[in-house]
Amino acid sequence: MAVSGRARALYQRIADKIRVDITEGTLGSGARLPTEAEIAAEWKTTRSTAVQGLKVLVNEGLIISDRPRGYFVRSRRPMVYRPQGEFRKRPLSPEMDTFLTQMAEEGREASQHIEVNVIVPSRDVRERLNLTDGELVAVRRRVRFVDGVPYNTNDSHFPLAAVQDSEILSPDDIARGANVVMAELGFEQVRALDEIQVRMPTPDEADRLQLGPGTPVAVHICTGYTADGKPVRVVVNVLPGDRHVITYERSKPQFGTAPTIRAAAEDDFRIVVDLWDHAASWLRDRGIDQWQYPPREERIKQNIASGECWIVEDDGVPVATITIDDRADADFWTPEEAAEPALYVHRMAVRRDVGGKELGSAMLDWASKQATEQGKRWLRLDAWKDNDGLHGYYSERGFTHIRTVEAEGRRSGVLFQRAADHVRGIGPELVVKQGDSH
Template sequence: MVDRTSGVPVHRQVAADVRDRIAAGEYGPGDRLPSEREMVESYGASRLTIREALNLLRAEGVVVTEQGRGVFVRDWTTIHRLARSRLSRSARERDRGAFRADAASEGFTPAVAVTVRFEPADERTARQLDLTPGDEVTVRERVLCADGEVVQLAVSRLSRALTRGTAIERDDAGPGGSYARLEEAGHRLGHYAEHVGSRMPTPDEVSTLQLGQGIPVLTVTRIAHGRDGTPLEMNDMVLPAHRYQLSYEWAAD
């Protein structure tokens, strides 16, 4: 189980083995790991080595320590983000658009904190929304929680020419959210395009999302287009990679 000739530090081998056992379901969410003494015997390693392995797993957010009780596999909600239906018009009409649709399908309690501000469009925003740099845009910055834990950061930008006088400029945009308000104002949505990437988080993202050491984030930029192809909104999302499964479906022809 531990190969002392591999060149890989023993504590990293132990951590990798525990991580593999968790992935295989041998240790499930909320399960208590074997004690340090049991792991010392099982891996033939020193207590210091076992502690280093557990510290590594703790820093990654894989396990948590409960004082006086032991080390447990972290129990968190994995969010299955199914692109097929979460942005549909019917979902918005039932106030089940986007994050609320995720909550309904995954069974968690959603909460969203919203901050609205206005700023001049930078080069990227202007390019994505077909604006001129410096044009005023409405910014809706959101922190999204599942069962009380922050699981997503999202920043939407829309031309203020579209949002002025609408509830989009208020924290609570009302049932169906910003997309419903756009359609009420005569901007019928036609299609969405999402661009997915990954990177390491910034220090602020680590703090807000409570990320362990070494955990990357997924980045999703969605552009919402009107029926005539006009870009209406750019939404930049940051998601902890270990919490999300992104699913996309499309026809074969």
């Protein structure tokens, strides 16, 4: 049911107009706004209504009040904050710590104030460090300044029992980093859990960071763990929203672990069909008519039952399939060729989200090894006649084009073979998964 909107109050429309001027750049960073009297005259209203509109923008953090000078657009020159830099290696004796170096490179003046205390931890810190009631922590409380403005706080908490009598308890900067000191103490951190919350600041946070009204903060909590899963450090970073851009760099891993290959089981039938359909759809989107027909389900079921159909998994997720057998297709291979010991590749399909990682090369190498183990001389396949890109793919992987066969009712027929002992060695090594996980 539609709900009729009410006309916005005049003070809200005043705020709306100034907000647009700020966001569109008509009023730039640090610009002085018209006075309360000037705004009241422009809108033919009272000064108190103008003040009410300006307070909306103050509370939103867009402008600041600097009496008696007036109202100004809040200056924003955000610092780029990169949580993923936690474990990057640093020189053992850098001239400046990472924060100071970053700011110097940007042409900004940076400084920091550090104090160290031994305290009873908050419940959140105690739970993250798995401490018992009564255990104390050493906390290194740091306020970082940029161009004279407190930009963020960084409070690192350590179990007191782990850092007693170490540099952690000194209120000086640790040039090589607290993580290195922890490693030297036998608590090397190899994993971190990052949590990010966005909220309004507490009174203590607003005081330490000199925050005006309407400024939210992002709170980044990082818990560091040793190889045996012991939490040894909790860092609480408080980042004012008007002073930071949080930047994460992510890269897609090659594979979660070494991909595995296993014989398809009866209940894998739908997985094989889905992989085939996925590949057919990808080909269709590129104007290639290969496999543009329903999958031959009975043949797939027969291949599975005969142990000829295989599935490749990445972290347990099926990402590719290949079928191999020793039966020469009479439409393509001569009786003399069929008499030669060979293994034949069929229905090789790879999910496109793992494309470009040479998984197809890895499956062909695996098939070559299977052929060698079975005493075969050749690894062979027939390719779709109209897929020139696929022909080049096989040629680049050591296959020789034997000939192209025109068989009635068959769209395939470009014949390739390579020596069974030819292994290209490019792509991931497939680990054979023994047994049936189903």
